[in-house]
Amino acid sequence: MDNIVIAIAKGRIEKDIYKRLKILNMEECIETDSRKLIFKDEENKITYIHVKPSDVVTYVEKGVADLGIVGKDTILENENDNEVYELLDLGFGKCKFSVAGVKGKNNYAKEETLKVATKYPTIAKNYFKSRGQKIQIIKLNGSVELAPIVGLSDVIVDLVETGNTLKANGLEIVEDMCNISSRIIANRVSYKFNKNKIEEIVNKFASTLDEKNY
Numbered sequence: 117m118d119n120i121v122i123a124i125a126k127g128r129i130e131k132d133i134y135k136r137l138k139i140l141n142m143e144e145c146i147e148t149d150s151r152k153l154i155f156k157d158e159e160n161k162i163t164y165i166h167v168k169p170s171d172v173v174t175y176v177e178k179g180v181a182d183l184g185i186v187g188k189d190t191i192l193e194n195e196n197d198n199e200v201y202e203l204l205d206l207g208f209g210k211c212k213f214s215v216a217g218v219k220g221k222n223n224y225a226k227e228e229t230l231k232v233a234t235k236y237p238t239i240a241k242n243y244f245k246s247r248g249q250k251i252q253i254i255k256l257n258g259s260v261e262l263a264p265i266v267g268l269s270d271v272i273v274d275l276v277e278t279g280n281t282l283k284a285n286g287l288e289i290v291e292d293m294c295n296i297s298s299r300i301i302a303n304r305v306s307y308k309f310n311k312n313k314i315e316e317i318v319n320k321f322a323s324t325l326d327e328k329n330y
């Protein structure tokens with residue numbers, strides 16, 4: 117049988133993923149300080165590919181990867197285009213989506229069209245549509261907190277972890293939208309054809325959920 121391919125999100129959650137891979141003795145092949153993007157663990161018959169977080173869902177949905185480890189934010193941002201199975205909440209990478217704006221300037225009438233700056237247009241559109249609020253999206257790629265300060269938008273939709281970035285820029289949370297954490301996702305066809313191997317891997321990750329040693 118071919119190796120199971122697991123797409124790992126590079127960046128912020130990578131270290132948390134490696135801690136679990138160590139616990140599962142699945143890390144022999146991964147050189148954490150390397151620029152390499154693909155690692156083969158022949159013993160466990162698993163291939164790991166290192167992918168930008170916002171691309172993991174694409175690799176899984178297209179079937180290049182059987183499994184992916186990635187933040188729920190990227191799953192939600194891709195949900196209109198990419199159908200994948202979400203198999204497990206890994207309990208790390210915790211943050212939340214919130215609507216935020218400049219402190220003391222957030223009394224908007226429902227009838228107004230709200231200008232919303234965000235890195236996550238799909239999430240913002242779905243959220244405000246569900247609340248019957250007309251919006252105009254201003255798509256940005258980062259440092260989104262700047263937008264309401266300089267008048268580019270009324271509010272932002274962004275990830276909040278400690279709240280320090282909002283506080284440092286004189287912004288306040290208008291409303292919380294949903295909690296976020298890292299998840300294991302699966303390609304739907306792979307899950308049907310490699311169910312036993314996939315469930316074996318997912319169950320191993322599930323066994324680390326109550327590990328206190330990291």
Ligand SMILES: Nc1ncnc2c1ncn2[C@@H]1O[C@H](COP(=O)(O)OP(=O)(O)OP(=O)(O)O)[C@@H](O)[C@H]1O
Nearest residue numbers: 126127128129169170187188189209210211275277
């Ligand atoms: N404060 C936070 N900001 C952004 N992501 C966070 C935060 N806290 C936890 N996360 C989780 O970490 C994941 C990876 O975040 P990271 O910043 O590495 O990726 P990214 O934002 O897509 O990268 P880039 O900033 O290069 O576009 C996110 O998808 C999210 O699930």
Ligand SMILES: O=P(O)(O)OC[C@H]1O[C@H](OP(=O)(O)OP(=O)(O)O)[C@H](O)[C@@H]1O
Nearest residue numbers: 258259274275276277278279280281282
């Ligand atoms: O609540 P906090 O702990 O301050 O974290 C929230 C910040 O973290 C992210 O920024 P990051 O620099 O990771 O990504 P970006 O390039 O999308 O701004 C996010 O966009 C917020 O700005």
